[in-house]
Amino acid sequence: MPDRLPPLTALRAFDAAARHMSFAKAAEELHVTPAALSFQIKSLEEHLGTQVFRRLNRAVELTEAGRAMAPGMADGFQTLAAAWRAAERTLDNETLTVTAGPAFTAKWLAPRLYEFAQAHPEIELRFSATLKLVDLTRDGIDVAIRFGTGTDEGVYSYPLPADEWVCPVMTPEMAARFPTPDSLRDATLIFDDSIAFLKPPANWDTWFRMMGIDFAPKAGPRFSQADHAIDAALAGVGVALGRRSVVIKDLDDGRLVAPFPNALDTGVRFRFLCNKGAEMRPQIVAFRDWILTEIAKTEHITDRMIRKPSSDFQPE
Amino acid sequence: MPDRLPPLTALRAFDAAARHMSFAKAAEELHVTPAALSFQIKSLEEHLGTQVFRRLNRAVELTEAGRAMAPGMADGFQTLAAAWRAAERTLDNETLTVTAGPAFTAKWLAPRLYEFAQAHPEIELRFSATLKLVDLTRDGIDVAIRFGTGTDEGVYSYPLPADEWVCPVMTPEMAARFPTPDSLRDATLIFDDSIAFLKPPANWDTWFRMMGIDFAPKAGPRFSQADHAIDAALAGVGVALGRRSVVIKDLDDGRLVAPFPNALDTGVRFRFLCNKGAEMRPQIVAFRDWILTEIAKTEHITDRMIRKPSSDFQPE
DNA sequence: GCATTCACATAAGCTATACTTAAGTGACCA
DNA sequence: TGGTCACTTAAGTATAGCTTATGTGAATGC
Numbered sequence: 001m002p003d004r005l006p007p008l009t010a011l012r013a014f015d016a017a018a019r020h021m022s023f024a025k026a027a028e029e030l031h032v033t034p035a036a037l038s039f040q041i042k043s044l045e046e047h048l049g050t051q052v053f054r055r056l057n058r059a060v061e062l063t064e065a066g067r068a069m070a071p072g073m074a075d076g077f078q079t080l081a082a083a084w085r086a087a088e089r090t091l092d093n094e095t096l097t098v099t100a101g102p103a104f105t106a107k108w109l110a111p112r113l114y115e116f117a118q119a120h121p122e123i124e125l126r127f128s129a130t131l132k133l134v135d136l137t138r139d140g141i142d143v144a145i146r147f148g149t150g151t152d153e154g155v156y157s158y159p160l161p162a163d164e165w166v167c168p169v170m171t172p173e174m175a176a177r178f179p180t181p182d183s184l185r186d187a188t189l190i191f192d193d194s195i196a197f198l199k200p201p202a203n204w205d206t207w208f209r210m211m212g213i214d215f216a217p218k219a220g221p222r223f224s225q226a227d228h229a230i231d232a233a234l235a236g237v238g239v240a241l242g243r244r245s246v247v248i249k250d251l252d253d254g255r256l257v258a259p260f261p262n263a264l265d266t267g268v269r270f271r272f273l274c275n276k277g278a279e280m281r282p283q284i285v286a287f288r289d290w291i292l293t294e295i296a297k298t299e300h301i302t303d304r305m306i307r308k309p310s311s312d313f314q315p316e
Numbered sequence: 317m318p319d320r321l322p323p324l325t326a327l328r329a330f331d332a333a334a335r336h337m338s339f340a341k342a343a344e345e346l347h348v349t350p351a352a353l354s355f356q357i358k359s360l361e362e363h364l365g366t367q368v369f370r371r372l373n374r375a376v377e378l379t380e381a382g383r384a385m386a387p388g389m390a391d392g393f394q395t396l397a398a399a400w401r402a403a404e405r406t407l408d409n410e411t412l413t414v415t416a417g418p419a420f421t422a423k424w425l426a427p428r429l430y431e432f433a434q435a436h437p438e439i440e441l442r443f444s445a446t447l448k449l450v451d452l453t454r455d456g457i458d459v460a461i462r463f464g465t466g467t468d469e470g471v472y473s474y475p476l477p478a479d480e481w482v483c484p485v486m487t488p489e490m491a492a493r494f495p496t497p498d499s500l501r502d503a504t505l506i507f508d509d510s511i512a513f514l515k516p517p518a519n520w521d522t523w524f525r526m527m528g529i530d531f532a533p534k535a536g537p538r539f540s541q542a543d544h545a546i547d548a549a550l551a552g553v554g555v556a557l558g559r560r561s562v563v564i565k566d567l568d569d570g571r572l573v574a575p576f577p578n579a580l581d582t583g584v585r586f587r588f589l590c591n592k593g594a595e596m597r598p599q600i601v602a603f604r605d606w607i608l609t610e611i612a613k614t615e616h617i618t619d620r621m622i623r624k625p626s627s628d629f630q631p632e
Numbered sequence: 633g634c635a636t637t638c639a640c641a642t643a644a645g646c647t648a649t650a651c652t653t654a655a656g657t658g659a660c661c662a
Numbered sequence: 663t664g665g666t667c668a669c670t671t672a673a674g675t676a677t678a679g680c681t682t683a684t685g686t687g688a689a690t691g692c
Contacts, residue, residue, distance in 0.1 A: 005393075005400055008324035009650070023669060036651055038670060043649095048403055057659040058668055065403045067593045072399025072453050076392045077321075083388025084321055087364055087381045137388050277383045325679070339640060352680055354641060359678090373688045374639055 006047035013040035014052060015077050018062060018070040079138070086137045096283040097126040100145035103194060103226035104270070105129040107246040109145075116290055123283050136275050143284060144273040147245075148197065156279040158272040158288065162244065162295045165307050166195075166202050167263035169242035169256045170233055178239065181211045181260050188238030191222040192229035195243065195266065200311040202264045204241055210313045211262060230256075245270065248298045263305040264313070322363035329356035330368060331393050334378060334386040395454070402453045402591075412599040413442040416461035419510060419542035420586070421445040423562040425461075432606055439599050452591050459600060460589040463561075464513065472595040474588040474604065478560065478611045481623050482511075482518050483579035485558035485572045486549055494555065497527045497576050504554030507538040508545035511559065511582065516627040518580045520557055526629045527578060546572075561586065564614045579621040580629070 005011070016026035017037065027037040045051050052066035062070060089095075100109060105127055116125060133139060136155065147164065168184065178187050189204055196203070208215045221237060223229040226246045233240035234255060240247075242256070244263075250256040272291065274284055321327070332342035333353065343353040361367050368382035378386060405411075416425060421443055432441060449455060452471065463480065484500065494503050505520055512519070524531045537553065539545040542562045549556035550571060556563075558572070560579075566572040588607065590600055 005397055007649080008328060008396075011396060011400075012324060024667090032650085033652065034669070035653085035671080039650075042670085048407070050407055052403070055669065060669080064593050064597070065406045068406045068453065068591060069399040069403040072395055072402060076395035076399060079388055079392035079395055080324075080327060081321055083385040083392060084327075086388060087368070087385040090381045090384045091364070091366055137384065275384065277380050281380070323678075340638090348679085349681065350640070351642080351682085355679075358641085371640065376640080 006044055007040075010040045010044040010047070011073060012077065013037050014044050014066075014069075015073040017041060017053065017060070018066065019074060021060060023060065082138045082140070085140060089140070089142070090278070090281070093282050094122060095124045095126060096142050096287055097128060097140060098143045098145065098287070099128040099130060099133055099139075099141050101131050101147065102129045103230075103243075103246050104145055104147070106227040107230060107249060111249050112294055115294075116287075119290060120283075120286050123286060125287075136273070142274060142278065142281075143287060145270055146273055147270050148268065150271070152271060152273060154276065156274050156276050158279070160270045160272055160291065160295060162269065162302070163265050163307070164268050164270065165244050165263035165265045165302070165305060166207070166241045167258050167305065168207070168239050168260055169230070169247045169251065169258050170239045171236050171255070172257050174233075174236060174239060175257050175259045179259075181208075181262075182213055184239060185213075185215055185217075189217045189220040190229050190232050190238045190240040191220050192226050192241060192243070193222055193224050194226040194229075198266055198268065198310075200267075200309075200314055202241075202266045202310040206310050206313050207241060207262075207264055209315070210264060210308060211260075244302065248301055251301055252298050258301075258305075261304055261306050263307045264310040265307045267309055267311065322360055326356045326360040326363070327389060328393065329353050330360050330382075330385075331389040333357060333369065333376070334382065335390060337376060337378075339376065398454045398456070401456060405456070405458070406594070406597065409598050410438055411440045411442060412458050412603055413444065413456060414459045414461065414603070415444040415446060415449055415455075415457050417447050417463060418445045419546075419559070419562050420461055420463070422543040423546060423565060427565050428610055431610075432603075435606060436599075436602050439602060441603075452589070458590060458594065458597075459603060461586055462589055463586050464584065466587070468587060468589060470592065472590050472592050474595070476586045476588055476607065476611065478585065478618070479581050479623070480584055480586065481560050481579035481581045481618070481621060482523070482557045483574050483621065484523070484555050484576055485546070485563045485567065485574050486555045487552050487571070488573050490549075490552060490555060491573050491575045495575075497524075497578075498529055500524075500555060501529075501531055501533075505533045505536040506545050506548050506554045506556040507536050508542050508557060508559070509538055509540050510542040510545075514582055514584065514626075516583075516625075516630055518557075518582045518626040522626050522629050523557060523578075523580055525631070526580060526624060527576075560618065564617060567617055568614050574617075574621075577620055577622050579623045580626040581623045583625055583627065 013026065013030065016029050017023050020026050020029065023037045023041065024034050027034040030037070041053060048065060050065050051063050052069070053060040054063050098109070106129070109127065113125065128139075128141060133141065133144060136142070136144060170178070174187070178184055191204065205216050208217075221232060223232065226243050229240045230242055230246050230250065232238065233242070234250065242258075247256055251258055272288055278284055329342065329346065332345050333339050336342050336345065339353045339357065340350050343350040346353065357369060364381060366381050367379050368385070369376040370379050414425070422445070425443065429441065444455075444457060449457065449460060452458070452460060486494070490503070494500055507520070521532050537548060539548065542559050545556045546558055546562050546566065548554065549558070550566065558574075563572055567574060588604055594600055
């Protein structure tokens with residue numbers, strides 16, 4: 001990378017001016033006088049050999065050259081600022097920003113938040129419930145909990161020791177009405193499309209096939225998020241095929257029951273991700289250890305299950 | 317965007333040092349003395365409040381804070397440099413960098429290159445044959461020719477006045493052997509998967525359906541790039557369903573013939589894309605006008621075709 | 633084992649970059 | 663027509679960023 005860039009302060013001045021479309025506003029943002037900003041722009045124009053702003057009576061507008069570089073300059077300075085904030089965050093051992101999918105956030109993290117705060121009062125947890133995330137540094141995230149088959153290239157990736165199985169869950173009242181797997185033919189079955197992307201599908205069809213029941217349910221409420229499907233089951237709407245991570249707390253607390261211990265194992269695990277080298281920061285260590293102990297606490301539920309890989313029950 | 321960034325020269329020094337993992341090399345890159353670079357890093361560390369490099373005997377290594385910001389700094393400065401080059405390119409009216417898909421590049425642009433050079437000796441054309449392209453500015457591209465249904469948000473988009481139809485093409489010798497559409501049942505049919513993504517498919521099945529021939533060919537050589545399919549047809553391998561843009565030059569020159577004038581219209585057009593505001597740059601105007609006249613030159617071939625939308629011949 | 637070398641740190645001093653204040657220009661507006 | 667607004671220009675100044683020169687500590691070589 002050669003250093004054929006003009007003075008960086010001139011670029012920063014241009015960026016601010018282009019964003020505000022005003023030298024005066026840009027000068028204010030940078031805490032300098034309008035005169036200083038005017039000189040910076042002029043210097044930039046001398047380096048480039050052409051105008052970047054067209055000066056109008058009471059306004060300025062970008063020239064073609066200015067338009068060509070404005071978006072890149074804005075993007076570049078944003079990236080630099082994000083990188084700087086990332087460095088600053090490494091000094092802060094009292095906050096921890098975690099991202100996870102909506103279902104994991106709502107059904108696994110949120111109900112346990114109080115316990116984490118008890119165990120680590122010095123750490124302030126922040127959440128970002130989204131599936132879209134590409135760059136931990138850029139988005140100011142310390143830890144990401146992810147499900148599925150990602151590449152995890154260039155980041156620290158730790159698979160959580162908890163296979164994600166699915167099995168029918170319902171309220172205790174509902175369980176009384178449907179005493180056998182076969183009786184589920186008459187139940188309202190709730191569909192969770194959130195794991196439809198899994199290659200050997202772990203859905204109702206597969207589950208009934210595992211049970212040796214010739215039944216391929218079609219009708220029933222569908223939800224794109226796993227936590228919504230479970231909320232429906234909790235409300236007594238019907239029987240859901242619940243994912244371990246999403247239902248385990250409700251099973252542990254007795255709000256839901258899994259009367260049939262036959263579970264389909266998806267073979268996929270959640271991964272604990274953070275930037276390389278960040279895995280030994282105190283909050284991150286504390287958070288990971290806490291997740292592991294929380295998983296261990298519900299191990300007895302998984303142990304009761306008869307788990308078989310969903311790949312064993314595919315048609316053909 | 318507040319200006320809570322440390323001095324930019326210090327960031328640039330850090331970026332160079334992190335990329336080279338050496339203060340001395342970084343100093344060389346920036347054309348300053350190692351002492352200057354050492355001061356810059358020190359100043360950065362004072363701003364941050366912690367070390368960014370750990371000084372070893374004969375080397376340096378990044379601390380956690382340094383690792384946190386190094387990738388972002390590299391990315392940010394690259395982005396700034398790309399934006400600056402984009403501005404410089406607007407001053408250069410003698411080169412024009414064009415990107416297009418491999419097939420369009422090979423079969424439309426390349427055979428006409430000489431003519432463009434004749435018409436515009438002052439413009440140096442450069443090509444980048446790829447389908448993967450997101451950012452014109454970042455990748456140093458002036459013009460992109462794209463096919464399909466893109467959003468074209470934030471860029472200047474001009475649909476080229478040439479509907480992309482497909483029809484059977486073959487060598488003249490081959491045409492003698494297969495005098496009727498129905499006789500194609502016995503021909504080697506070449507499959508082009510490059511437009512398999514089209515929603516009303518424009519493939520052999522659809523074409524035979526249009527011709528009222530009950531024939532759904534399965535076997536035959538398949539190519540993922542349209543130009544390879546046409547190359548096979550040119551070599552006498554068989555009959556290809558050729559896309560207008562890819563075969564029109566060979567049809568015009570007589571290397572291929574289209575004995576059956578029934579063509580399926582995909583309803584999709586190529587678009588001519590450039591950055592907003594760049595559409596009046598002289599090379600870009602010249603290039604666009606030249607493309608339009610070249611299209612007009614082969615209008616007589618299209619006019620001979622009986623074109624019908626592929627959506628008219630879908631099953632069900 | 634001692635001198636050499638290599639890579640970075642530090643000191644002292646200089647220069648030019650980036651800033652300030654103050655005055656100027658031209659266009660819009662009341 | 664005078665006031666205001668937004669940017670420009672001029673002149674002067676402070677300091678950021680650079681240089682040369684010297685210092686430090688740990689590998690390397692003889």
